[in-house]
Amino acid sequence: MNAHAPFSFATPDRVVVIGAGVAGLATALRLAPRPVTLVTASPLGFGTATGWAQGGIAAAMGADDAPSLHAADTLAAGAGLTERDVAERVAAAGPGLIDWLVALGAPFDRDTSGALGLGLEAAHSRRRIVRAGGDSTGRLVLETLVRAVAATPSIDVVVAHARCLLRDAHGAIAGVVCERDGTRLRLPARAVVLATGGIGALYASTTNPRGATGAGLALAARAGATLRDMEFVQFHPTAIAVGADPMPLATEALRGEGARLVDADGAPIMAGIAGGDLAPRDVVARAIFQAQGRGAGVFLDCRGALGARMPVRFPTVAGLCATAGIDPQRQAIPVRPAAHYHMGGVKVDAAGASTVPGLFACGEVASTGLHGANRLASNSLLEAMAFAPWIAEAIVDVPVPGPAQPEPEPTRPATDLSAIRTIMETRVGVVREAEGLAQAVRRLAPAARAGCDAALVGLAVATSALSRRESRGAHWRSDCPDQATPRHTETTLAEALALAEALAETATPALA
Numbered sequence: 222m223n224a225h226a227p228f229s230f231a232t233p234d235r236v237v238v239i240g241a242g243v244a245g246l247a248t249a250l251r252l253a254p255r256p257v258t259l260v261t262a263s264p265l266g267f268g269t270a271t272g273w274a275q276g277g278i279a280a281a282m283g284a285d286d287a288p289s290l291h292a293a294d295t296l297a298a299g300a301g302l303t304e305r306d307v308a309e310r311v312a313a314a315g316p317g318l319i320d321w322l323v324a325l326g327a328p329f330d331r332d333t334s335g336a337l338g339l340g341l342e343a344a345h346s347r348r349r350i351v352r353a354g355g356d357s358t359g360r361l362v363l364e365t366l367v368r369a370v371a372a373t374p375s376i377d378v379v380v381a382h383a384r385c386l387l388r389d390a391h392g393a394i395a396g397v398v399c400e401r402d403g404t405r406l407r408l409p410a411r412a413v414v415l416a417t418g419g420i421g422a423l424y425a426s427t428t429n430p431r432g433a434t435g436a437g438l439a440l441a442a443r444a445g446a447t448l449r450d451m452e453f454v455q456f457h458p459t460a461i462a463v464g465a466d467p468m469p470l471a472t473e474a475l476r477g478e479g480a481r482l483v484d485a486d487g488a489p490i491m492a493g494i495a496g497g498d499l500a501p502r503d504v505v506a507r508a509i510f511q512a513q514g515r516g517a518g519v520f521l522d523c524r525g526a527l528g529a530r531m532p533v534r535f536p537t538v539a540g541l542c543a544t545a546g547i548d549p550q551r552q553a554i555p556v557r558p559a560a561h562y563h564m565g566g567v568k569v570d571a572a573g574a575s576t577v578p579g580l581f582a583c584g585e586v587a588s589t590g591l592h593g594a595n596r597l598a599s600n601s602l603l604e605a606m607a608f609a610p611w612i613a614e615a616i617v618d619v620p621v622p623g624p625a626q627p628e629p630e631p632t633r634p635a636t637d638l639s640a641i642r643t644i645m646e647t648r649v650g651v652v653r654e655a656e657g658l659a660q661a662v663r664r665l666a667p668a669a670r671a672g673c674d675a676a677l678v679g680l681a682v683a684t685s686a687l688s689r690r691e692s693r694g695a696h697w698r699s700d701c702p703d704q705a706t707p708r709h710t711e712t713t714l715a716e717a718l719a720l721a722e723a724l725a726e727t728a729t730p731a732l733a
Contacts, residue, residue, distance in 0.1 A: 236616055237397050237408050239383045239437060240416030242269035243359075244584025244605035246366035248414050251613035254375045258408055260399055262382050262432060265367045270418050270429055270585070271602070274359025275472035275537055276342060277352040278322075278606075279599035280315030283339050286347040288312040295600060298344045298501050299593020300694035301707035302450065307571070307590040311600075314607040319351055321606070327365040329353045341477035342598040343499040350599050356472050356537040362602065381406060383436070386413060386444040386580065389623035394444070394579030398628045407628070412579045412619045414612060415441060415567060416605075419585040420454070421467075423679050424560035425639075425646035428460050428470045434638070435678030437586040441567045442677060442714040447576040449588040449711050450565035452686035452696045455596055456651050457561035458482075458505035459521050461541060461554055468559045469541035471521050473502070473598050478534070480523045483553065484512065490519055503595045503695045506558040510651040513557060520553035558651050562601060564592040564695065565685070568711060572615035573608045579619055581612050594694020636673040641665065649683050654700040658687040659724050666721030677714065684717045685710045 236252055238245045241261035249257045262268060281291045291312035296303045319337070323329065330338040330352045340350035353361040370376050381401035387409070389395045396409040417437025421429025442448060459475075459482075460468035476482075476498045482490040482505070490512055491497045494504065509519045523531060528550030531539040542549050567575050567582040569589055574581050584605035591604050648661035661683040668676035691705040692698050 234621070235410050236412050236414065237410040238414045238416055239397065239440070240269075240418060240584070240586070241265055241378075242271035242416065242418055242584065242605075243362060243366060243602050244586075244609065245414070245416035246363070246370050247606045247609035248416060248583050248612055249376050250366065250369055250373060251610040252375075252616065253373050255613075255616075257376045258410070259370070259376055259378045260383055260397065260408070261378065261380055264380055265370065265378060266363060268430055268432055269363065270359075270421075270433060272360045272363045273428070273430070273470070274602060275356040275470055276474055276599045277340060277350040277358045278315075278319065278362070278602045279345065279349050279597065280319045280351055280603065281312060281347070281349055282316055282319060282337055282351060283347055283349060286349050288315065290346060291315065291349060294344060294346050295591065295597045298595050298597040300503075300595050301593065301704075302694070302709065303593030304590030310571075311591055311604055311607045315603055318603065318606045322362060322365060325365050325369050327353060327362055330355065340474050342473045343476065343505070344496070344501045344597055350474065352474075354536065355533070356474065356535045359602070379406070379408070383440060385628050386440055387625035387628055388444065389625060391623065392445070392578065393622040394577060395622040395625035407625070409625060411621055412581060412616045414573075415580070415582040415586050416584050417586045419563040420678055420682070421560040421563070423642060423645045423675060423682075424650070425642040426460065426557070426559040427467050428457055428559050428561045429467055431467065434675045436674055437582070438566060438678050438681070439674035441575060441577070441580065441582065442681065444577050444580065445713065446580060447568045447711050447713055448565065448681055449568035449709055450594075450685070451681045451712065452689050452710065453564035453592075453594050453694060454560055454649075454682065455502055455562040455564060455695045456506040456558035458502055458509050458558050459556040460559035460561075461545065462557045463545040463547075463555065465545075469545070470561075471538050471541075471554055471556060472535065475521065475523060475527070475535060475538065479527050480521050482509065482556070483520055483522045484517045485520070487522070501595055502598065503697070506651055507697060509556070510558055519556055521556045522553045523549045524551060524553060562596055564588070564594065564596050565682075571611065573612035574615060579622055581616070583608050583612055594696060634668060634671040634673045636668045636671075636676060638675055641668075641675050641679055645679050645682070649679070649686055652697050652699050653686055654698060655687065658683050662687060662721050663724050666718060666725070669721075670718060680721065681712055681714075681717050684720045685712055687720070
């Protein structure tokens with residue numbers, strides 16, 4: 222691995238992978254021995270949502286389980302928009318991907334017999350959550366993949382920010398322009414794989430790293446790629462409400478082990494709701510949101526035996542609680558919904574290819590058809606690792622592009638990210654309605670036109686939410702509570718800006 226020689230990367234057969242979470246690292250490894258340049262905004266192992274993933278990896282590893290059952294649970298959680306063939310294909314790949322990680326040295330938790338210890342999470346019909354270090358799966362899987370990348374000589378690492386995609390005269394991807402220490406670097410490439418993660422940091426309340434503002438989606442949109450189902454933002458119901466930004470997370474696995482959601486008087490929040498405390502995330506998040514709207518505080522009650530076991534069973538959450546001055550054995554944990562995962566993204570096919578020739582997307586930045594309107598818990602790391610080899614296989618057939626056309630002049634608009642986060646939180650949050658969404662569109666559009674990537678991505682979410690006049694999965698419209706015929710929403714940058722233009726005559730002030 223070479224991390225210090227960016228000007229030597231001009232080989233026409235090279236692939237550029239942007240992002241160094243599980244999706245980017247797995248794709249780079251699967252591309253070996255093809256030459257790969259891995260572009261990462263932070264040194265390997267830092268700054269990614271992967272390292273914060275507490276839950277685990279869903280895979281049908283148990284004797285009472287099967288990929289068909291896993292696929293069925295995925296379809297049920299997706300609220301009518303999960304594509305059956307994708308769910309079946311990804312679920313079938315699960316056991317082999319766990320074996321691949323084991324071969325790389327991933328330290329998964331095991332029971333006394335040496336078998337994988339399998340946990341239960343909401344909306345799963347079987348115990349199938351493979352974990353490492355209790356609730357430290359993301360960090361330990363990330364460390365495993367970083368070691369593997371470091372040992373792979375065909376992968377070069379560039380610590381830089383991707384600024385725009387290069388295209389040839391026919392519109393095919395021809396490389397990427399990056400910036401490091403004020404210097405712009407042109408990296409020619411046969412293909413580019415976006416693995417840039419999600420958009421949670423566009424919201425004032427989020428469990429995501431501060432850099433999760435949808436940069437890869439903006440790159441794709443400005444290159445003309447189609448975005449799909451952008452309105453589906455999953456709000457994790459049990460972010461720990463102690464005033465931190467980003468918000469620490471109390472993993473869903475706690476409820477799988479018996480924790481309960483209660484109000485300040487100890488009354489159960491989920492009483493009378495199908496699935497109870499293990500209902501799908503969108504259902505639980507709305508129930509908490511509505512309880513808080515009535516003025517009720519909401520808590521995750523782990524008191525007693527579960528709280529006593531937490532330092533061993535859930536050491537990450539135990540440490541987060543200790544930092545916040547909470548003793549979960551004796552105190553209920555204050556929680557609230559927070560932006561956690563984006564089901565929408567760059568529209569891709571079965572090989573991870575976008576609508577722009579030579580541009581692929583993997584992981585949270587992609588819309589593969591797996592998650593539908595509401596991601597099933599612990600399917601995210603699985604999806605990224607499943608698509609990585611399929612993308613690597615497809616890139617073999619990508620033709621070498623022509624010479625790259627001149628890139629556009631860089632724009633650095635002075636935009637207040639905190640204002641964008643407030644707009645998204647208050648207008649495009651857990652519960653939405655037409656006027657609030659229209660206000661968000663009008664306020665975000667001018668900054669998006671001026672070149673602000675965060676505003677562009679927020680605009681795409683808001684316009685898609687405005688166009689979906691129904692409530693489905695993680696998208697809940699208080700003015701359209703019923704469901705219509707299941708359909709995907711698709712948008713491009715031009716279409717999002719056109720909708721904003723149509724709303725521009727209203728007097729709501731634009732974002733400064």
